[in-house]
Structures are given as C-alpha cells and as structure tokens.
Amino acid sequence: MELYVEIIPDTDGRQLRVAWHDREVRYHALWLREHSPDAETLDPRTGQRLIEAAALPLDIALVEARQESETLRLVFSDGHRARFPLADLAGPPPVTERERWDASLSALPVADFDRAIDSDHALLDMLESLERFGFVKVRGVPLELEGMMPLVARLGPLRRTNWGGIADVKSIAEAFDLTMTQRGLEPHTDNPYRDPIPGYIWLHCLSNADSGGDSTLADGFMAAQRLRREHPDAFDCLTQTQVRFRYRDEEAHLESEGPLIELDSAGRVVRVRYNNRTERIPPLPPETLARYYAARRQFFALITSPALTLTPKLAPGEMLIMDNYRLLHGRTAFHLTQGVRHLRQGYVDRDTTASRRLTLRRQLAPVSSTGPQATESRESA
Template identity: 35%
Template sequence: WGLPGHAEVGARALQPVLSPAIVEPIRGHVTAKRYLVAVEPAYHDRLSLASRMSLTEQGGPLAAGDAEAFAAGAFAAEAMRLRGYDDGGKVDGLVVPALETYRGLIAAALKPQRPVDPSWARDACSCASCRDPGNGQHLIDASVLDGWTVVRTDRTGDELTVTLHHRSGERHVCHIPTAGPGDLPAEPWGPAFAEQLRAGSTSWPGDHGALVDQLARRGIALLHDCGVEPGTVLEVGNTIGFVRETNYGALFDVVAEPDPVNLAFTPLALHAHTDNPYREPCPTVQLLHCLAAANDGGSSRFVDGFAAAEMLRAEEPAAFETLTTTDVTFRYRSTGVDLQARRPLIELDCDGAVRAVSVNNRSMEPLGADRADAVTFYGAYRTLVDLLDRDDVGIEITLRPGELVAFDNRRVLHGRRAFPVTERRHLQGCYIDIDAIRSAARQAGIGR
C-alpha cells in the first residue's frame, strides 16, 4: 500500500516537468484522504483495504485545525477529486484503458512550462475591453500587442491572470481561461468496435446527441429505424448539418448501373478508400442510407484511418514519413467535369498529429515518370494498403434496410465486398460538412 511519504516523493519528482496545477493535487491527495475521513466518518468505510491499512501510518484523520487549513488551500478541491480517482482505481478486476489512450494528455502535460509572453497574454485576454462579451470576438488587433512587460502572473482555478505594464505607462490585467477551446480528441478503434457501433446505434428521428458524440469522438455513427423512403438521407443530413451538393447532385444512389460513371456504381468489391479526394476541399462527412441489402455479399468495411496511420508510424516509420511528405494527384473525369486535387496520403497538423487520410486507388494518378522517389513512395504506399487490408484493422458490417451510417470521410475509410450482379443492393448517400457536427459536440460539452 502507499508509503507515508509517497505523495511528497512523487510530487517532488514530477515538479521539474509538470505545472503546479498537476503537481500540487498529487502532493495533497494523501492529505485529502485524511481530511475526508475527518469530516465524513462514513468515508472511511468506503476506502479500499489498502487505503484503510495505510491511513494510520499516514497520520490518521486530520485534526480540526489542520482540516480547516487544508480545505482553504489553493488545490484542495483538485486533490480531493484526485483522491476519488485513487479510491476508484483500487477495485479487483477493474479494466482500464491502454496507456496509449493517454498519449496525447501525457505529451501535453510534459510540454515545458515557458515564461508567459506579454504579447500572447494581451492577445489571449478575455476581459470585456478585449473581447465582445456577447460573441467572444476580438475587439483589439495586432497593433496593441507590442510594448508590454509581464509584471505578475497568478493562476486561480480555471483562469490565468497576467498583469502587464506598457512602455507608455498603461497597465492591463489579462484574464485568460486555462481551459482549451473545446478540443475533440479522436478515440481510436479496431475490430472489436463492430459490436459497439451497432449497440450504440440510435433511432431516427430521436435525440441527435449520441450521433454527434460518436461522430466527433469515433468518426462514425449508426442510425436505425430510418425507414426505406428514398430521400431520407437528405432529411437526416439537413437536420444534423448542411448538405453539400456535388456533380452527383445533393443525393446520389449507390446501385449497380449498366454503364457506370464511377466504379462505386458497380457490384465490384471496393478496397477501403476515401471518397472524392480529387475535390478541394474533400467532403468531410458522408451519410449512406440502406434502402435494400444484397442477400449474398455486399457487406461494408470501415477502417479507422487515424488508428491505421498510427500503426504505420509505429511499425514502419520510414513509410509513414514518405506518405506524409509526398503529394499525389487525385483526379476524376466525367461528362462536364475534370476534378483534381493534390495532397499527401497522410496529412499531419503542425504538432505532428494525423489530420486526414486520403486513399483511393481508383482516382490516384501515378507519380511523374521522372520522380526519383518513385520506388520509395510505391513501397510505402503498398505497405499502407496492405495494413488497411489486414484482418486486425477495421470492422465489417452488413447494413440492413432502414439503417444509416454516417462517417468522417477524412478519417474513416470505407469499402465493400463484391455482390452478384443479380442482387439488388441500393444505398442513397449525401455529404455534409464536419464543422456542424463538431460545433454541436462542443456545445454539448464533449471533449471539455
């Protein structure tokens, strides 16, 4: 069980690399236990056996004066919250997420703590003279950011307060929220997610919260009870966002045609792919509504492209580097259109996180004949495609009539198994933009 001084030892070890907002609750979580036992006697009975056994060695319940002093401390609430996690983690048979789940949080926490930059503080200030209280938009511009010196910084709760002095003699106190701008971290998934996807399916019409939550976190969501009325996909799309019209129209039918303008409109198998990577911008959310399912074949396959890219980064770093730094051309030509866009197969943001995966063998143009890096690129490309086809990557489901799947086209690749030309398989689809989904998720508090 916990040794008497483990909280202090741990805090001292972490202090050089983590901020006080993280270190101090760790330092105080044992004192929080002693405080809670002192002010709430029944709390003792809820402790694990190990925590009860270590309580005496740690000094027992706090005396009244010490309890009052602890409660008044700057990080008391955070220490007690951490104490709750400590208690909740001491349960036999508890299943916890893999460490990889917390990689982003750990990386953010380990970022060096730099001195506050005065220009940044002035720009980040949220007071009523700097940002409109109604809409949060800036009332100041870059011309007022120069010439400041930091006089003092204070952290209280969810706010950083920075006092600035200007060379003109002006003084300004910046109030800066420490909470992020509603980031929506992607949660990776693999083959086991197939059951979760169907179990988490929601009926239509109904509460859109679960749909938004799944799309924002997992990049894919399933609806049922949508009926088989043609055009329903547009109703869903216009309810949760804004339908984006393309050369296929606002709505398109995925059905085998005698003279198809796209191989999607055939009974052929399709490898996991991104839709329309030849557009700029590429459609971000695709909706597919099943009106009729084939009795033989035609099942759908979905792959978390972000998770696959991270697997490639870990297993084949050289291939990952090649695919993030080599632009390729995607092209689609048909009656009245010649659409082209250039992008790498794996796009990264400025922090190195995967932002988009674009794979479509049907529309990817070959590299130029004089490209010296062709051998390297095609080797990396084959490595990625082989990974996407692996049984331990992705899920396979058969959409039933009345079901509708929505997915982030920049993240989730989709494909299908072949089906006999005699089978009637009919999906209707449309595209919407991801910004409406992410906006709804932020308003619902997802990711905060």
C-alpha cells in the same frame, strides 16, 4: 485552485510564469494582452477580438500579477487591467479521445434516428461517438429517398457536388454499367480531388443484397499508426510525398493535391487519402517513385488486412455516417437473385458537424453521457 504566479525576472516584465501542482506554463505579456477577456478586447458574445493586435506595442510588459480567488489579475504597462479565469489558463477544453480500432472491435457505435432528431442529448452522444470512432451506425432511418434529411438538418447543410445533393448507389441483377455491378470495391476515401474534401459520408440503405454486399471499414488512423511503428521509412515517405488526385468528365474537371497520410504541426495523423481510381502521382524522379510505390504497397496491405477490417452489413432503414478524413470504406462482392441493391449517399462538411458537437457539449455539459444504447455487439451487427 492554488497556483504560483511570478513575473519572470530579467525579462523586463515580458514573461509570466504560472505553476500548477503538476505543470508550469510561461506566457508572453503581449499574448496575454491580446487575449484579455474583457469586453473592450473581446466581444462577449462571440469571442472575436475588438482591438487590432498587430498595433499593440511590441514592448508591452506586465507590471502586476496576482491571484484573486479563481482569477488571475494582471496590470499591463499600457495601463490595461484584466482578470483571467484560472480555468481558461489551465488549458484547452477536453477533447474526445479518438479510439483507434481494428477487426477486434467488439461493439459498434450506434444511434437511433428518432432519438437523435428529438433529443439534443442523443444527438450529442451520436456526434461524440462519431468523433471517437470515426463512424456510427444509425438505425430507424425512414425508407424514403430523402430519409436522411431531417437528421442532416440538425447539423447543417448538405454538401452539394457536381452530382447534386444525395446520390444513388444502386446495383441491379442485370447490370449494364460497371457502377451497377455486384463486384466488390476496394478500401478508399471519397473525393480526394475536391477542395475541400467532403468531411462526412452519409450512406443510407433502402434495400440490400441477398448475400454479401457488406460494407467494409478500416481505420486509417490505426493503419497509419501501425505503418509508423512497423515501417517508419514508409510512413515518412507517405507523409512527405505530394500526390495529385483528379476526376474529369464532360461537365467537371476536379483536381487537388496532398499526401496519403497528413500530419498536423505536432506530428499527429489528421487525414488519410486513398483512392486508387483517381490517384495521379506526378512523374517524380525514379528513385523517389520507387520509394513511394513500396511505401504505398505497405499501406495498402494494412488497409486491406482482415485484421484491420470490419464488415458491417446495412439492413434497410440503417445508415452509416463515416469520417472521410479517417475511414477507408468499400464493400464486399454480393449476389442479387432479383430486385435492386439501393443505397443513398450524401456528404456533410466537417465545420458544421464539429460546430454542432462543440456547441451541444457546451450547452448540455455535464449531463450528457454515452449510455448503453450507444453500441451494439458485433454478433448483432
């Protein structure tokens, strides 16, 4: 890897220019010093810093910089010497591209339960699909109340809430409570009143309805992208207005706050919140509320649009894993002539899921790849 290296003149040795064939990066000398990859500075096993970065001299400078094979050799004004692998300076590791989708998505991401249990390669393929699309359908899940747990255990602990671990989502033909009825459910994200919000929803089907009862999925990132393009004022409003969400019963009082569309420091959408039942917008000035209500209506029109909605029906032994920061889910109304529509739902947090994916990617690269088994046609969904 050939590059151009120069300690930038007139910076007193405090800036380094590194130029590749396609781009140029400037590095602060103190940044390089505190990221020095030697065993005195960073723990070789964990990468944790062993020195106190805040105690380094603010005027630390570079006195020598040159390329040696696939490393960059640096000497600092405090006498420290370091060799940076050029690959580490070239940029962050590749990320899984998040594919925004709508109702035209021709193939759903799928995984096989037993293969994901037995094979790290299959598990990584499942997790990469989950990161790419925001959901994955898992087939072959045991028809047991705790059927999902062997796969959960491959990632990390089940997230427990005030409802326990895995909760029943059950409807019966002769319902006596609203939660057990056969009505449809509007698109929503789960539990925006929690801190942190659960990262992934695991929804395992034990039995389903005679007709209807299809899951509905909408890509919140696609909806936000379209809102940004078609109604930029509404997009700005929903990213800037802080909304409270609340759940309260005899044993719990849960509240949290955030915008319906959340951006990162680079302006990219990283989370959507939408839950009509628990939203509690504060009594903001009337003109602010008027703008918010109009923007929320436009966003709602998108997330309920047939053009953005998938309706996969879960059969017994199938499970959906959904990104609760991205996916809005619901269900169509259904009809039961007899029996019970019974699904089981649990949550797994984002940190353990991401850690497992990134660790497997590092351990298995470059041999894992998404094969033909990773998708299914809409006709067979």
